[in-house]
Amino acid sequence: MQKDYYKILGVAKNATTEDIKKAYRRLVHKCHPDIAGNTPEIIEKFKEITEAYETLSSPQKREQYDSIARLYEYAEKGSGEPKKEHKKPDSKKPESGSTANDDPPPPPKQRRENTFSKMREEAKNEHAKNIFSDFVNSMINRNAKANKQSQKKYIPPKVDGKDITTEVTLSITEAINGTERIVNILHMETCEKCRGRKFINGTICPECGGAGEKSKYKKLTVKIPPQVKHNSKIRVEGEGNKGYNGGKRGDLYLVIKIENNAEIKYDGLNVLRTIPIEPYEAVLGGYITFEMNGSSIQMKLMPNTYNGQKYRISEQGAEKDGKKGDLIVTIKIDIPKNISKEERDLYEKLKLLSKRSIRETSE
Numbered sequence: 001m002q003k004d005y006y007k008i009l010g011v012a013k014n015a016t017t018e019d020i021k022k023a024y025r026r027l028v029h030k031c032h033p034d035i036a037g038n039t040p041e042i043i044e045k046f047k048e049i050t051e052a053y054e055t056l057s058s059p060q061k062r063e064q065y066d067s068i069a070r071l072y073e074y075a076e077k078g079s080g081e082p083k084k085e086h087k088k089p090d091s092k093k094p095e096s097g098s099t100a101n102d103d104p105p106p107p108p109k110q111r112r113e114n115t116f117s118k119m120r121e122e123a124k125n126e127h128a129k130n131i132f133s134d135f136v137n138s139m140i141n142r143n144a145k146a147n148k149q150s151q152k153k154y155i156p157p158k159v160d161g162k163d164i165t166t167e168v169t170l171s172i173t174e175a176i177n178g179t180e181r182i183v184n185i186l187h188m189e190t191c192e193k194c195r196g197r198k199f200i201n202g203t204i205c206p207e208c209g210g211a212g213e214k215s216k217y218k219k220l221t222v223k224i225p226p227q228v229k230h231n232s233k234i235r236v237e238g239e240g241n242k243g244y245n246g247g248k249r250g251d252l253y254l255v256i257k258i259e260n261n262a263e264i265k266y267d268g269l270n271v272l273r274t275i276p277i278e279p280y281e282a283v284l285g286g287y288i289t290f291e292m293n294g295s296s297i298q299m300k301l302m303p304n305t306y307n308g309q310k311y312r313i314s315e316q317g318a319e320k321d322g323k324k325g326d327l328i329v330t331i332k333i334d335i336p337k338n339i340s341k342e343e344r345d346l347y348e349k350l351k352l353l354s355k356r357s358i359r360e361t362s363e
């Protein structure tokens, strides 16, 4: 006999899905092991309630369950009253003549035939019963299988934790030589007080408000390798948000920002940097200074330096195993966008003074 899911949920056989849901919610509040206690009986009872709910709340499963329940009913009735049905006389049929009083007894041959047909009938019934019970058994097995499968399906799927992305700003020196940074990351973590169960002794966890998880800052020391580039990413495995239902943790990504958005490239231990200069510096030459390796570097600019010209400054690159690379500077003449009236006047004067003709003309 299968379990009476209607009885378990305390609902009528014609209850609506809404009634079933309500009844289930009521029972969850009363019988959840977190509330009613973690005893084997309660866990078993709760399992039964969940099983009943999962079957009856799905119209398809409920239909299947009901049809099996009907089969059981028929089977019980069928096995309880077969003889009575056989004895029931039907005066119009000759084979029931033996129990009928108003008909004369059939001749011996016919009686024999009647006995045969009766036996045949019974055998048929027996056979039909066997077929029927086979059918019921197969339905039960099918139902059990379906239940098993649906129980499997109800195991919530693994969900991996989300990645966390944060920016880290480095000085040029730090970017070249590597460094360590302490980052303070806001994680979602399982509530420690209720251990993710949401309830404590039947009341909502005061720590997480029943969410089962809390956001929490975590300080991490992250090692930043040497020679990182602007906008590059560093992955710190497993330091993202927590996963669910056995899913793995997400990762933490540090997006590297270099001060002044400095574009730095690397060629082995050599560091390649682009340094902007003023147009007058390009023409006149002279000394320019810029920050490098934590100190300011003074570099001699040749007069008439052109855009894209390269300068090599030895031993100002990256350092590794006692070896030092060079710094290779690419000059970029930066044309001013806003100039004062005075500057403009001077450019006008330059224009008049200039005797160069650097483009071919048609005349």
Ligand SMILES: [Zn+2]
Pocket (backbone or CB within 6 Å): 191, 192, 193, 194, 195, 196, 197, 198, 205, 206, 207, 208, 209, 210, 211, 212, 213
């Ligand atoms: Zn909690």
